[in-house]
Amino acid sequence: MRTDLLARLATHTQQRDQAGLRRRLHTVTRADGMWVERDGRRLLSFCSNDYLGLAQHPVLVDALKRAADTDGVGSGSAHLICGHRSAHAALEEALAEWTGRERALLFSTGYMANLGVMQALLQRDDVCVQDKLNHACLLDGAQLAGAELKRYPHGDIEAASRQLTARPDAGALLATDGVFSMDGDIAPLRELAVLCHHENATLMVDDAHGLGVLGARGEGSVTDAGLSARDVPVLMATLGKALGCSGAFVAGSAELIDGLVQSARTYIYTTAMPPALATATLAAVRLAQSEGWRREKLGTLIARFRAGASQLGLPLMPSPTAIQPLLLGDTAAALTASEALEREGFLVTAIRPPTVPQGKARLRITLSASHEEGDVDRLLDALSRLPTARPV
Numbered sequence: 001m002r003t004d005l006l007a008r009l010a011t012h013t014q015q016r017d018q019a020g021l022r023r024r025l026h027t028v029t030r031a032d033g034m035w036v037e038r039d040g041r042r043l044l045s046f047c048s049n050d051y052l053g054l055a056q057h058p059v060l061v062d063a064l065k066r067a068a069d070t071d072g073v074g075s076g077s078a079h080l081i082c083g084h085r086s087a088h089a090a091l092e093e094a095l096a097e098w099t100g101r102e103r104a105l106l107f108s109t110g111y112m113a114n115l116g117v118m119q120a121l122l123q124r125d126d127v128c129v130q131d132k133l134n135h136a137c138l139l140d141g142a143q144l145a146g147a148e149l150k151r152y153p154h155g156d157i158e159a160a161s162r163q164l165t166a167r168p169d170a171g172a173l174l175a176t177d178g179v180f181s182m183d184g185d186i187a188p189l190r191e192l193a194v195l196c197h198h199e200n201a202t203l204m205v206d207d208a209h210g211l212g213v214l215g216a217r218g219e220g221s222v223t224d225a226g227l228s229a230r231d232v233p234v235l236m237a238t239l240g241k242a243l244g245c246s247g248a249f250v251a252g253s254a255e256l257i258d259g260l261v262q263s264a265r266t267y268i269y270t271t272a273m274p275p276a277l278a279t280a281t282l283a284a285v286r287l288a289q290s291e292g293w294r295r296e297k298l299g300t301l302i303a304r305f306r307a308g309a310s311q312l313g314l315p316l317m318p319s320p321t322a323i324q325p326l327l328l329g330d331t332a333a334a335l336t337a338s339e340a341l342e343r344e345g346f347l348v349t350a351i352r353p354p355t356v357p358q359g360k361a362r363l364r365i366t367l368s369a370s371h372e373e374g375d376v377d378r379l380l381d382a383l384s385r386l387p388t389a390r391p392v
């Protein structure tokens with residue numbers, strides 16, 4: 001008898017529920033900086049990726065409104081048909097200049113950018129070597145491209161080297177998050193660049209959580225590590241995190257970008273992002289570049305949180321960035337802690353498997369330049385009263 005697909009999916013959902021892993025959607029009815037209203041309650045959020053506090057900045061809002069007055073809402077088409085507007089071109093130019101690359105190409109989401117790059121670069125006989133903790137879309141991208149996917153233990157250069165040398169004749173892409181999304185630590189980019197140079201492999205960095213946050217002008221983790229476009233020929237970053245907007249881009253040589261325009265299906269066969277959004281994002285880039293105080297303030301808040309959490313003996317992870325997870329291990333412990341924080345007026349989501357490995361459930365606390373020192377102190381105070389927030 002044929003399998004009932006809907007019944008099978010329902011069984012899977014039920015199993016997730018029984019294991020305490022059911023994902024639930026909550027509607028935010030109002031957002032005001034780091035404050036959100038959910039289920040009729042006002043909560044101070046420590047889980048957004050709006051690291052520089054730009055998502056509701058009046059300059060961005062104004063840019064979006066004014067551009068919509070002239071450009072309308074939808075782009076009306078894919079880039080290659082008639083959807084590519086001056087606003088897209090101006091944003092691409094600014095992103096290329098910011099990241100020190102010849103050119104940049106916009107995608108509608110980071111997920112699509114990574115799928116598109118992998119599918120354009122990789123073929124069946126190639127190998128794609130990736131850090132085990134890379135974001136899901138990098139892993140999916142390699143699999144969809146049909147290349148051999150090899151995953152090395154987190155940050156383990158020697159293991160990565162062994163995986164590359166095992167396939168000396170294959171085309172090879174080594175892909176890594178610049179800043180790991182669930183752990184907050186930074187990839188050993190210099191060592192990876194040396195390895196790729198030695199092995200003739202292409203290095204790709206997904207800097208979704210580094211752009212805007214790291215580097216003197218927010219250029220991201222690659223520039224911050226002192227690496228050039230030659231060291232990291234494929235740079236991808238998103239626009240929906242520190243820049244407070246939505247979308248993503250790939251930056252690199254003119255040859256790379258031209259190749260993506262020819263071959264990246266997630267670029268070719270989809271509607272271009274709304275041009276007004278591109279205009280607002282350009283305003284965000286300018287603010288991120290010029291307002292260094294946002295990065296400085298974020299740095300102060302990170303140091304304050306880490307000092308306080310370490311004094312309390314909380315299970316901090318070795319992260320220097322705005323992502324400051326507390327590793328609780330047990331799924332139930334992470335959920336209980338998140339619920340207890342919510343009762344105290346804080347929104348901190350519990351991150352559970354399969355997003356993180358089994359036994360590594362955590363509270364993913366993120367900081368933003370929109371937080372104040374008093375906010376961090378109040379969060380620490382609430383954390384100090386959690387019985388479950390203890391080292392695993």
Ligand SMILES: Cc1ncc(COP(=O)(O)O)c(C=O)c1O
Pocket residue numbers: 108109110111112135137177181206208209238239240247248
């Ligand atoms: C490292 C990383 N890459 C890519 C993405 C996907 O980007 P987007 O949300 O724009 O699809 C995310 C998160 O969303 C991410 O954390």
